[in-house]
Amino acid sequence: MVIAVDGPAASGKGTLARRLAAHYGLPYLDTGLLYRMVARAMRDAGKDIHDAEAATVIVSTFDEKAFAEDSLRGREIGEAASVVAAMPAVRKGLIDRQRRFAGQPGGAVLDGRDIGTVICPEAPAKLFVTATPEVRAARRHKELAGRGELATFDGILADIRRRDARDSGRSDAPLKAAEDADILDTSALTVEEAVAAAIAIVDARRAG
Structure with missing residues (x-):
């Protein structure tokens, strides 16, 4: 069983995907981290984040195990990841990595921006998680403040x-x-309410 979870930044999709993976006993991949790895590798190599040619080289050679997760978090690297994610060559270069993960025996849970439309279009369960921009900004502000990052x-x-x-x-x-x-839409839901709703959706898809 493959569960595809898509949605914009700070919609709650990562939390839901992790909880779904734990509930169903499936491996989980935050595909956004792959784009953050490309962005981090470019930063570390002193490359301009808008340099598509440099990104194309890096996306075919970077080692997923070479990055500490803490180095992939934060507002700045998130913005950089969004820039490289808009490059067709980068997206193409990461497709195989994501599909290999999804193709594991028993299935997997993947979250991102194009899992249900591009990476796993045949996934039996697809969720598009959303929330208002204001709610998402409040969540991100709380997250960053908890890590000691200054942001308005x-x-x-x-x-x-x-x-x-x-x-x-x-x-x-x-x-x-x-x-x-x-x-x-998780705008007015607590985490537990959103998880319960997500499980109900997946269960209904499985039953169907």
Whole structure:
């Protein structure tokens, strides 16, 4: 069973995907980390984050095990990842890695921006997780504050709107819900309510 979880930044998709993986006993992949790895590798190599040629070289050679997860978190690397994710060559270079993960015996849970539309279009269960920009900005602000990062709510909200526009407007694999995805708006839900709703969706898909 493959469960595809898509949605914009700070919608809650990562939390839901991890909880679904634990509930069903499936391996989990945060595909956004792959794009963050490419962005981090470019930063570490002193490359311009907008250099598509450099990104194309890095995406075919980077080692997923070479990065400490802490180095992949934070507002700046998230913005950089959104930039490289808009490059067709980068997305193409990461497709095989993601599909290999999804193809494991028994299935897997993957979250990202194009899992249900591009990576695993035949996945039997697809969720598109969303929330209002203001709610997502508040969540991200709390997360960053908890890590000691200084950022204003207004600045984070502007970042989220900019990333939404970039992710939804890119020509290759834009952020959008698959036609057969279930939409889950988490704006007014607690984490536990959202998890329960997600499990109910997946169970219904399995039964169907």
